[in-house]
Amino acid sequence: MHLGARSADVLPERLLESAPGELSTAELAPLWELFAEIGQAWGDGSLDPRRQRSHWLEFIDVRTRTEPSYLAEYRSAVLVLDELRQQHGPQMWHELFFGSVRTEAPTTRRGHLRRYVVEEFIKVWLTSGGFKAFGAGNYNSYVSGSRFAVKQPYRLAARVTSTHQ
Amino acid sequence: MEWQTVIIGSGVAAAAVASKLLDRDPGHALLLLEAGPRVPSKDRRLWWDFVLSGRSAYDHCHDLPLPGDGNTETENESTGSTPWTFRESRMMGVGGSTYHWGGWALRFKDEDFKLFSRTGRGADWPISYDDLEPYYCQAEALLGVSGEDPHRWNRRSREYPLPAFKQTAADGPMIQAFEQLGIAYASMPVARFRKCMTTGTCKYCPLGARFVAAYLLDALVESRRHPNLALQPRRVAAELVFDRKDRVIGARVLNTSTGESRSVFAERFVICAGSYESAKLLLRSRNSHWQNGAGNDAGLVGRHIISHPFLYVQGRSRDNPQRLQQELDFPTLMSRQFDTSREQAGGKLFLFRDRSKPRIDLAGRMIAGRSRQEIDAELTGPTLWELQGFMEEFANPNNRIELGQGLNRLGLPQTRIHFARAEGFEQTSAERLRVMQEVIRAMGLEVGESGVQPQRGDHAASTCRMARDRQDGVVDEHLRVHGIGNLHVCSNAVFPSGAAVNPTLTVTALALRLGEHLAS
Ligand SMILES: Cc1cc2nc3c(=O)[nH]c(=O)nc-3n(C[C@H](O)[C@H](O)[C@H](O)COP(=O)(O)OP(=O)(O)OC[C@H]3O[C@@H](n4cnc5c(N)ncnc54)[C@H](O)[C@@H]3O)c2cc1C
Numbered sequence: 001m002h003l004g005a006r007s008a009d010v011l012p013e014r015l016l017e018s019a020p021g022e023l024s025t026a027e028l029a030p031l032w033e034l035f036a037e038i039g040q041a042w043g044d045g046s047l048d049p050r051r052q053r054s055h056w057l058e059f060i061d062v063r064t065r066t067e068p069s070y071l072a073e074y075r076s077a078v079l080v081l082d083e084l085r086q087q088h089g090p091q092m093w094h095e096l097f098f099g100s101v102r103t104e105a106p107t108t109r110r111g112h113l114r115r116y117v118v119e120e121f122i123k124v125w126l127t128s129g130g131f132k133a134f135g136a137g138n139y140n141s142y143v144s145g146s147r148f149a150v151k152q153p154y155r156l157a158a159r160v161t162s163t164h165q
Numbered sequence: 166m167e168w169q170t171v172i173i174g175s176g177v178a179a180a181a182v183a184s185k186l187l188d189r190d191p192g193h194a195l196l197l198l199e200a201g202p203r204v205p206s207k208d209r210r211l212w213w214d215f216v217l218s219g220r221s222a223y224d225h226c227h228d229l230p231l232p233g234d235g236n237t238e239t240e241n242e243s244t245g246s247t248p249w250t251f252r253e254s255r256m257m258g259v260g261g262s263t264y265h266w267g268g269w270a271l272r273f274k275d276e277d278f279k280l281f282s283r284t285g286r287g288a289d290w291p292i293s294y295d296d297l298e299p300y301y302c303q304a305e306a307l308l309g310v311s312g313e314d315p316h317r318w319n320r321r322s323r324e325y326p327l328p329a330f331k332q333t334a335a336d337g338p339m340i341q342a343f344e345q346l347g348i349a350y351a352s353m354p355v356a357r358f359r360k361c362m363t364t365g366t367c368k369y370c371p372l373g374a375r376f377v378a379a380y381l382l383d384a385l386v387e388s389r390r391h392p393n394l395a396l397q398p399r400r401v402a403a404e405l406v407f408d409r410k411d412r413v414i415g416a417r418v419l420n421t422s423t424g425e426s427r428s429v430f431a432e433r434f435v436i437c438a439g440s441y442e443s444a445k446l447l448l449r450s451r452n453s454h455w456q457n458g459a460g461n462d463a464g465l466v467g468r469h470i471i472s473h474p475f476l477y478v479q480g481r482s483r484d485n486p487q488r489l490q491q492e493l494d495f496p497t498l499m500s501r502q503f504d505t506s507r508e509q510a511g512g513k514l515f516l517f518r519d520r521s522k523p524r525i526d527l528a529g530r531m532i533a534g535r536s537r538q539e540i541d542a543e544l545t546g547p548t549l550w551e552l553q554g555f556m557e558e559f560a561n562p563n564n565r566i567e568l569g570q571g572l573n574r575l576g577l578p579q580t581r582i583h584f585a586r587a588e589g590f591e592q593t594s595a596e597r598l599r600v601m602q603e604v605i606r607a608m609g610l611e612v613g614e615s616g617v618q619p620q621r622g623d624h625a626a627s628t629c630r631m632a633r634d635r636q637d638g639v640v641d642e643h644l645r646v647h648g649i650g651n652l653h654v655c656s657n658a659v660f661p662s663g664a665a666v667n668p669t670l671t672v673t674a675l676a677l678r679l680g681e682h683l684a685s
């Protein structure tokens with residue numbers, strides 16, 4: 001079989017069907033690497049991905065254990081990531097985020113990886129704190145914290161002269 | 166009788182009436198009928214789905230789009246010269262429209278209750294602000310409103326139960342413009358409980374931190390104190406049954422899960438079915454006593470429908486060096502400077518900064534393969550700002566809601582709305598827009614797009630309006646349908662006029678007042 005053959009498998013556009021279940025630690029590892037690489041590509045270096053891990057794990061858990069389950073989708077992604085690594089080496093992330101894989105329609109295994117995994121992981125990366133790299137103090141779907149906390153959970157208006165006339 | 170009280174609907178009005186009745190008499194035999202399904206709340210999967218796809222967990226409880234624009238499924242009908250938008254203008258399910266509301270919770274003002282006497286337009290309320298003030302306090306406590314009123318825009322006997330949200334950095338430039346122009350402003354009062362974690366997915370809050378009537382109803386149902394309380398989803402009240410003209414004895418109810426129809430009987434009925442369905446249920450209840458529909462001998466049921474014209478003005482700044490983005494899912498800046506008796510005759514204006522701008526869709530950019538540097542350049546580059554406003558609308562008897570053809574997917578009759586803007590609206594809205602444009606200019610921006618958005622039904626009101634005399638309205642000052650001793654309506658439908666601000670705090674206050682009245 002030639003390099004990347006499974007990645008080119010033709011699939012229906014819809015989510016791959018599977019019963020709810022759990023990913024093994026070995027399956028989680030390449031997916032976590034993908035998530036951390038998103039931070040490498042767009043982050044400003046100030047956010048340690050380990051601080052996003054519990055959020056990401058909860059996301060994976062909910063996505064795999066409840067209907068419709070992403071279990072088959074994630075297992076397929078692991079396979080494609082492996083083939084991309086063999087094909088492109090360290091360049092694989094660039095291919096995936098900015099290169100030809102980015103625009104691949106979700107009618108192949110590779111396209112599925114983009115639609116159902118990379119694009120969703122990008123959103124999870126932003127909502128688990130990645131947005132801060134772009135200067136904001138809060139972001140829709142980021143559990144920022146209580147407004148009664150000492151540190152305000154969003155950027156406040158500069159002191160204004162008065163709210164009274 | 167099977168029940169002491171049957172409430173039709175399960176939105177905030179229903180929940181507030183129910184909570185008062187049960188508070189006074191925990192053993193009250195009370196049935197709530199809800200046409201729509203139950204939507205799971207605080208469900209992690211549904212929340213993630215919402216975050217990732219933007220699809221809400223209750224899309225199936227909305228009206229379908231009107232014909233046109235390539236829509237495959239269509240519902241309802243808009244006739245009249247001004248099109249009426251139904252999409253997402255209400256939510257039909259347990260908890261009603263508070264499932265998707267913004268939670269802005271403002272009181273009407275003194276003069277709003279005297280619209281006709283003061284301007285010769287619209288109608289007066291048969292009650293005053295002072296009659297409602299104690300219930301406004303209770304409503305603010307029930308909804309958990311965070312707010313401030315530094316300008317005393319309202320006379321109040323109790324302060325807000327929670328402090329206001331502080332204004333965001335993105336409010337800054339507009340605050341400066343307000344100050345420059347002498348426009349008084351404050352934080353928007355919003356129904357967000359203490360546990361709010363500023364997560365910003367308020368249309369489906371993962372923590373239950375924004376008021377949704379379903380939470381209150383669940384708490385009432387789950388309490389052991391209420392052995393005779395029942396809430397039944399997927400039950401459509403299709404028609405009211407009378408044994409004589411002035412008394413309802415039952416309601417014919419369609420169970421949309423089984424397709425069965427049966428009647429429920431009660432000593433008293435309270436219709437809390439929203440502005441569309443409250444009127445439609447009365448219209449559907451035609452019989453030998455009420456040939457034009459229950460309570461409709463004067464032909465007023467369904468007439469006078471109003472909502473809020475939605476005004477907007479945009480401006481673009483050349484750059485945005487602080488990378489200001491909207492960081493909350495609700496506004497924190499508003500002004501009632503033009504919501505006073507001075508503006509009343511032409512239509513009051515309630516101003517607020519758009520809750521969704523400035524915003525760059527970071528995820529969209531990353532998915533599109535933009536680099537960090539490219540996105541950063543966009544964030545610090547030209548930026549779009551928007552000031553928005555609701556204008557008060559004046560009722561016209563020709564503007565009306567009617568029964569459409571057939572049933573919708575939830576078993577409710579289709580809706581037909583005939584609507585046209587009031588004469589002179591073009592001119593007064595243009596004047597109001599000029600005020601808004603001045604704010605945009607004071608921000609140092611060039612005025613961009615501005616105008617009036619297509620009419621939406623979110624704040625639909627006045628279809629069963631309240632009046633002392635049965636010739637002028639459908640319900641009396643205690644929300645009892647004129648001529649029917651044991652039938653009440655509680656909804657925005659009973660508002661004689663709609664003021665310039667959002668309606669829900671006012672309907673909640675009315676519901677608490679009604680609950681107290683019924684319990685006594
Ligand atoms: C997008 C949006 C945002 C909004 N934001 C705000 C805001 O920020 N502030 C504000 O004040 N207001 C806001 N509103 C308005 C607010 O949602 C309503 O004023 C409020 O929820 C009305 O409550 P209600 O109980 O009267 O009616 P609803 O909440 O509409 O409840 C009526 C219920 O009755 C049921 N029903 C109808 N007919 C029957 C029948 N025949 N049998 C059985 N059940 C029936 C319906 O299914 C529904 O669940 C917003 C509305 C929209 C659409």
Ligand code: SF4
Nearest residue numbers: 361362364365367370
């Ligand atoms: S900001 Fe909205 S979604 Fe977030 S916790 Fe508060 S109410 Fe809930």
